Amino acid sequence: MRLVLFTGKGGVGKTTLAAATGATLATQGKRTLVVSTDPAHSLADAYGMRLGPEPTEVDRRLDAVQIDSRSLADSAWQRLRGQLGHALSGIGVDALDAAELTVLPGVDDLLALGEVRRLTATKHWHAVVVDCGPTAETLRLFALPEAVAGYLRRVYGWQPVSSRARALSGAAASVMELGNHLESLRAMLTDREVTTVRLVLTPERMVVAETRRTLTALALRGIRVDGIVANRLMPAAGLWRGGAASWLRERRAQQEAVLAEAGAAGLSGVRLVEHRAAEPVGLDALAEIAKELYGGGDPLAGEADDVAPMLRITESDEGYRLRISLPLAPDADVDLARIDDDLAITIDGFRRLVALPRLLRPCEVIGAETDADGLVVLLTDPGGQA
Incomplete structure (x- = not known):
């Protein structure tokens, strides 16, 4: 099973590329689920159909889902929060203080990541492709399991234990449940054989600079990046003449200069996807993008990277x-x-x-x-x- 996550600065086209990747995997015979954790939820627009919080069939061997993290927070988290608050009150912590102690930052994002793990763990799909939110939100999402686990250590004294540890109850059991869940999320993200990230950029210096910072941040987390895609590259003007053709040539030259600078600075193996006049909506349009992106190859192959120890x-x-x-x-x-x-x-x-x-x-x-x-x-x- 493979888990591939797409992220990038807002507006670079990561949703389209994630949707195209999922559709191509399905046509190659792999049962595939495409998941959106982006609050904007434009995955449904890319496929041209309604999607909800449960997997919906898009095509043969292709399903898609838009995770509603707010709804998850209103259900699953409230149960665990109630358990923790009740247990803390039972050991002498004031009820108001107990409520404050059970408020964790970023719960919505954690639950969305947990839902991705739950869907992946069903093993129903050969591949799960995730359309993540913009880069800043995604980096926060990836940092949360470790950050909240640290919170649990400081506030509750949680430490990881094996499944053979003695049975616990009350606050200890609730904290253990949440802590072990966070540890499983961290393990999923850092499993280099299973999970990889694809970074999407447009050939602009500010976007490239953010992508380089993202590469460093992901490496700090031990998360593997196996591909970078430069999207919306202006098409070559060829033998066209006139003002529009001159503008296209100048804009393409600027983009190529940015990509050359990025390559010299260490962003190698960047795949290119040209801009299109029409918005790519539906499976046929997405197939054309995937053909340009992968050239008929395996979308899961990614680019070779250095797997030397950190x-x-x-x-x-x-x-x-x-x-x-x-x-x-x-x-x-x-x-x-x-x-x-x-x-x-x-x-x-x-x-x-x-x-x-x-x-x-x-x-x-x-x-x-x-x-x-x-x-x-x-x-x-x-x-x-x-």
Whole structure:
């Protein structure tokens, strides 16, 4: 089973490409579900039919669904919140304080991601293609499982336990249920054999810059990106003449220059899709886009990427060098902090705690440097032995 998530800056056409990918997978014989977690819900417009919160048949072997996260919050979350509030009140926490403690930020987004996992776990489909929201919302969505799990650790003292742990009840059971659910979401997103992200951009410098930051943010989360698509490339004017043809040539040249700059900066293997005069609605129009995007190949193949481990340790004269493989822009704003046995890495405003390997936990951070392959942290052994 494969899970492919499409995201990009608002208005770049990610919904169309996700819909086209799903339709092509179905025609190639794979049972496919296309899911929209984007609050705008334009997936129904792409297929030219009504969609709801339950999978609807679009074509043979092709289903689609638009997740209503607000409705999920009004049902599933209220049950768990009620359990937590009741349990906390039962152990002496004031009722108002208990209600405050059970309000978690981003619950709607978490439930939408949980619904994706539920649909994926049915194993009814060979592939699940997700039309995510715009980049900022998607990055928040991907960060939530780890962030809320940290909240549970601080407020409730939750820790992951195996399924063989002793039976729990009351607040402990409710917290354990939510914590384990969050852990399963994180595991789903970081399973590189199952889950991949496709980034969609238009050939504009601001959009490309956001895409590069998104690549770094996803790498920080351990989430694999297996493709980048440049959408709405102006068609070549060919031998056309006149003012319109001149405008097309100039605009295409500008777009190609942006893509060349992006390639030189590390955004390689970008697939191109040309702009169309008519809005691509319906399976026939989507098939034409998929043909241009995949050339008749397998949409699940993606692009080859570096699957080297994120963390690598080598010895140095001072002690150790810890390489953290990340796609970094030359002007990236990088900040490091040591928090107990973790490194707090912040890059262009995106932050993640990275657990230090056991070998390096007694060491002190004495410096850091960046290069084309990522970040190198310099550590010294306080005992003087490397």
